[in-house]
Amino acid sequence: MKNKRLALGVFCIFILLFFIRGASPAVAEDLIINKGFEDSDFEWYNWNDGESSGSIESSEFHGGSVSACREIYGVGMGCYGQIVPVSPGQTLEISAWANNPPSDALTDSAEAFIRVEFWNDSGPLGSGHTESKHIRDATEGWIRLDVKAKVPRGATEARVLAFNKGAKPFSKGKIYFDDFELVISSGQ
Secondary structure: OHHHHHHHHHHHHHHHHHHHHHHOOOEOOOOOOOOOOOOOOOOOEEEEEEEEEEEEEOOOOOOOOOEEEEEEEEEEEEEEEEEEEOOOOOEEEEEEEEEOOHHHOOEOOOEEEEEEEEEEOOEEEEEEEEEOOOEOOOOOOOEEEEEEEEOOOOOOEEEEEEEEEEOOOOOEEEEEEEEEEEEEEOOO
């Protein structure tokens, strides 16, 4: 008799937990690997198109001892990126810290931001991407950039990007990115 009551009690606790958990959105752990670039560019891809480059630097950092530096020197763009599996309907909240020191200020239409793009097996989805505010001038130290986006129908992955671009032949400057975070909720 005692075992039946214990089993019934445990069952009721599981049912209660199920309903409590079902009432709030499920949140996954942070899925960014090597978020502070402490393991160099491990798990990040370094893409460049035109007059742009990326490197891991120890001269500027928000946390740890290094950051990812994106440099622009003309017309072009590039990014450090990481691919994260997603499901339609989820909500992504991404943040990163960025610094554009006066000594390396972005000039002449150069800009930097964080961005999330949604892809499937066929390529990028036409429903586009979402970007943080754009940095176009020197910052007063490190500033936090944020992006929030809902995963569209058909998406199987999100690309989290530390992006820079130049629109004119004399665009130039450096931007440093560090300490990425990504929280995915179920969107319920």
